């Protein structure tokens with residue numbers, strides 16, 4: 001049956017419900033804060049002639065903050081979430097569609113194979129007919145270790161999946177499941193307290209420990225015996241090797257209670273061909289899966305993001321099948337973390353995401369997302385209505401091979417699968433092994449030349465935030481997207497293991513986002529020339545200008561220090577009524593954000609930690625993201641995708657045993673920490689000179705006062721982890737070289753400030 005007609009039949013059923021939460025208080029608060037910000041700007045403008053440069057700089061920064069707040073208010077004006085009814089789906093849909101599941105991994109050291117293995121196992125064990133599932137793993141590291149780990153995992157899966165089904169296990173990533181202790185398990189996971197269950201549980205646990213040990217031992221070996229199955233890995237380098245496609249498990253009989261297909265892919269790489277990082281890997285996965293199973297829906301997750309709710313596929317299907325195709329190009333699940341040290345991201349999801357969901361739909365976040373294959377193949381909503389006419393010969397209605405090859409590359413078999421996908425025909429998943437030759441061809445490093453891959457088809461190239469770039473081009477065509485945030489969360493990932501990793505990630509994001517701003521896919525252009533909605537454009541602007549925010553925040557943070565050093569002021573005096581405006585903004589903003597944290601069940605401490613972390617990240621990591629994007633713009637250097645290191649977990653990891661160093665700031669010699677340390681030293685120097693009375697008498701107007709002191713102290717408090725870093729040792733301390741560089745920069749700043757003041 002054609003999928004589109006199936007969806008049409010389903011449409012009247014209530015597989016989901018839209019809920020618009022009541023929002024009046026928030027709107028009132030949002031607007032009040034906005035009015036305060038406006039009055040601050042107006043006050044500055046009116047009193048401009050009585051003040052010096054600091055006043056002008058403050059005006060510029062505050063204007064930026066005001067514009068930014070306007071963007072936030074517009075973005076979250078009409079929040080929305082979806083309620084899904086997966087139980088209905090199971091009852092009412094006779095013919096469920098197949099789903100291809102993708103996992104990307106790229107480096108067996110930064111991304112330990114046991115992490116990938118857990119993700120793969122949790123995917124293969126979801127509650128969904130196994131004959132409709134296929135799991136494809138892309139390994140950009142071309143690592144025999146990863147392959148070996150997957151082969152072992154697939155053996156384990158033959159025990160694990162039946163066990164999960166039998167006992168209705170809730171979390172099917174074994175490492176997480178075995179973190180719960182046995183006594184808790186028998187009461188929470190199943191009502192079955194029986195001796196038999198406990199025996200099975202013990203046996204499973206031993207099996208899993210065996211698997212982890214096996215993988216760990218293999219990782220320790222200095223060289224692999226590259227014979228037999230592993231022979232294809234001999235003479236390969238991770239940047240230079242032919243395509244490797246191996247079918248690790250094949251559900252040949254098509255059993256619905258069997259073990260899903262598991263396919264390993266390491267696409268060809270050659271130094272002379274750009275490989276486009278994750279986007280390139282996703283496109284290779286899309287093509288290979290198109291040949292082998294050609295499911296109309298594709299789920300993709302990062303290697304560290306496991307399935308936390310076995311019902312995820314049903315959850316997503318409620319939106320994918322229950323909504324009109326046009327209204328649901330993809331379904332995004334929130335990106336949440338199981339070791340939730342990254343609270344701020346949760347809130348970000350909460351307030352900005354819900355807002356965007358109510359406009360044109362959530363951003364594509366790169367992981368935890370179900371895509372419609374057709375949409376990834378570059379279709380417009382109109383194409384659905386006119387049955388993809390542009391791909392077919394207008395005279396005889398036959399497939400126009402030439403057009404298709406120009407778009408999708410030259411593999412005949414692949415083109416055949418594309419035609420099926422475009423027509424919405426559901427192929428019954430076949431035997432992947434029949435397509436091995438063609439799969440090697442489409443996983444070749446030169447396959448995409450002369451086609452539209454990366455430009456109009458697949459994940460788009462040209463940004464290290466390929467997910468958002470791809471998402472924009474989908475929304476730009478007029479598609480909407482759906483958001484699914486059930487309880488318990490569908491997926492959980494791991495947050496960057498320490499602040500060094502977090503900085504790398506934040507830098508990459510801010511670079512990638514600015515790359516979009518500076519490209520022909522920027523949202524303003526998309527709103528003017530195509531079908532991106534106005535408010536969605538505003539929401540995208542909020543996102544992609546992260547890197548730009550570093551400049552005003554940095555300027556604003558050094559203002560108090562500058563004013564103290566030069567004995568000038570950027571804030572009104574305490575006896576002037578004007579002081580009430582900035583004080584009100586500060587108090588209201590703090591209380592407002594604090595209340596959001598408390599309402600979401602977080603502590604005051606986590607509010608403070610995240611406020612401070614947000615300031616640090618904006619002024620350091622995002623600054624370098626901005627510089628990277630500028631270097632690209634000037635054609636000096638091309639940004640690269642630096643992989644976030646993932647923490648290795650073992651089954652003995654105990655959820656309750658929190659490492660006392662966890663959450664402590666870590667430092668290394670990277671330049672981000674020079675910026676942070678310099679900001680701190682500048683404030684400390686200013687405060688000291690003020691307290692010791694080393695300031696010059698004010699020239700003419702007013703000198704610095706309580707306002708400047710107070711704000712300088714706030715900056716110090718925000719950079720408190722750096723204060724601690726000055727006194728700590730090892731990776732928790734700021735390296736001496738960093739301190740020296742910062743001290744030099746601080747002296748420079750002080751000299752320049754004094755000089756500028758003399759002029």
Ligand SMILES: O=c1ccn([C@@H]2O[C@H](COP(=O)(O)OP(=O)(O)O[C@H]3O[C@H](CO)[C@@H](O)[C@H](O)[C@H]3O)[C@@H](O)[C@H]2O)c(=O)[nH]1
Nearest residue numbers: 104105106140277278281302303366367464465505643644
């Ligand atoms: O050349 C590469 C580089 C990365 N990856 C994979 O990409 C994923 C994401 O990489 P990671 O280092 O974990 O980046 P994160 O910052 O955690 O990822 C977020 O941000 C990325 C964009 O910057 C998105 O692609 C991700 O989906 C999103 O989770 C991982 O599975 C990697 O294995 C590749 O397959 N090939």
Ligand SMILES: [Mn+2]
Nearest residue numbers: 302304493644
């Ligand atoms: Mn990640």
